[in-house]
Amino acid sequence: MKHRTFFWFFLPTGLAMLLFIAAPIVSVVIQSFYTPHEAVLVTVENCGPFGCKEETTIDQEATRELREAEPLGRFAGFSIYLDRGHLAVTEVGQAWQSSQSVGEFFGKLGNLPFYRALAFTLTYTFAVTPTLIVLGLMIALAVNSLHRHLKGLIIFFSLLPMIVPPLLGSLVLFWMLDSRGILGSAIQWLANDPGLSLKASTPLTWIMLIVYGVWSSAPFAFVVFYAGLQTLPSDQIEASQIDGATRWQQVRFVVVPHLMPLVTFVALIQLMDNFKVLEPIVGFNAEAHAQSLSFFILNDLSGETWLLSSASATSVMTLVGVAILLSPVLLRTWRDFKGKQ
Template identity: 75%
Template sequence: MKHRTFFWFFLPTGLAMILFIAAPLVSIITQSLFAPHEAVFVTVENCGPFGCKEETTIDQSATAALREAEPMGRFVGLSVYLDRGHLAVAEVAEAWRTSESIGEFFGTIYNLPFYRALAFTLTYTFVCTPLLIILGFFIAISVNSLHRHLKGLVIFFSLLPMIVTPLVGSLILFWMIDSRGVLGNLLSYLADDPDLSLKASSPLMWTSIIIYGIWNSAPFAFVVFYAGLQTQPKDTLEAAQIDGATRWQQIRFVTIPHLMPLVTFVALIQLMDNFRVFEPIVGFSAQAHATSLSWIIFNDLGGETQQLSAAATTSVLTVIGVAILLSPVLVRTWRDFKGRS
């Protein structure tokens, strides 16, 4: 295909991506370097019958004029990144100096909004991903041994948790796990604690969001592994049987190595997607116990005052996080490409 033809074919999609993905990326980086203007203060001497006194008031028109003239705000360099709402360098240094134990240090750090969100986001990402892969693998192995007619049915129901809107799915689970819901009732009956409530306990909240994550994404792993099992060569399996491998050894030494590339694929996709965890926090109304990076951005953008600069800064930090997670894939793709050409 000629360069020219390629250009015209690719133009619409390229333009859409440049305008609505690449340009906003540049924009959030720029915005994160600026902070909103502070109000302009004027000091006027107010003289009355009881003498004069100085008063400082906000000069509304001057403030408006300044905001109009420089809508980006004032340039502050990296200071938004370092403030308390983000990397909180001063607070971390202070905590490091004053804390007597590592535990106390992490306790202090955990109270800073950014690190709190980061802690949950990373926990969610790295706990959910392996567990959902394991669950998906076992479902795939079990379903594969079912009768052909049943497989379709099981796949149909298995797809539901994955296909359903994340917010809707998390609400459905939340209403059941809620202390008034059927599972919440069951739990408090089993634990023999009538006051057991999800809303009051951070560990319970974390666990249930992670369970939601596994419930939501295990079907994806299942479907991919199941498809992989269909392409498994029969002769290696038979050879293993002739050599006297037990059922478990067949799975361990024949099936798992065959599925390994798919495991990597699922792991990378899921790391990427779990890192953006957001909807379950809204669905479970978990703000008090668990926040994520995406949730912070959402929270800064919504509400009465839109803190664009703060949101942009968290956005940039999130993108950096994604880039770190993605780097192994990029390196691998680059090697493949090098190998081919």
């Protein structure tokens, strides 16, 4: 295909991505270095019968004019990144100096909102992804040994948790796990503690969210692995059986290596998706106990006034996180690409 023809074919989609993905990133990066103008103050001297007093008031007109002239606000450099709502350099430094042990230091770090969101996002991502891969593999192996007619039915029901909007899926689970809901009461009965509420405890909330994450994403891993199992050469399995491999050894040394490229694929997709986690926190009404980076950004934008600079700074740091997550894959692809030439 000629360069010209390619250009015209690719133009609409390229333009859409340029305008609505690339440009917003640039705009977010710029915004993160600016902060809204402070109100313009004027000091006037009021002289009355009891002498003169100096009064400071906000000059509304001048403030509005200044804000209209420079809608971005004033340049703030890295100060937004370093303030208490984000990297909180001062507070971290104080915590480091006043803490006796590493544990105490991390405890203090957990009180800072940005670090709390980061901690939850990372815990969620790295707890959910391996669990769902293992669960998906187990379901795929079990379903593969079933009769043909049953498989379609099971795949239908398995797809449901993945296909419903994450907010709705998490709401359904949340209502079941509510202390008055069916699972919530069952857990109270099992634990023999009528006052037990999953919502009230931070560790239990985290577990609840992770369970939701596994529930909603395991079907994806299952379907991909199940498709991979269909291409498993039967002579390899038979050969291993002749060599006396047990069932577990067959899975460990024949099936899993065969599925390894798919495991990498699922892990990559799920790492990217779980890092975006947001809807479960809204659905489970869990923001008091768990906040993710995405939630942190949206929280800044949902109030009366948009805290654009703060949201932008978090966005930029989230993007850095995505880049770090993605870097091994990109490096490998690049090496493969170089190798091919």
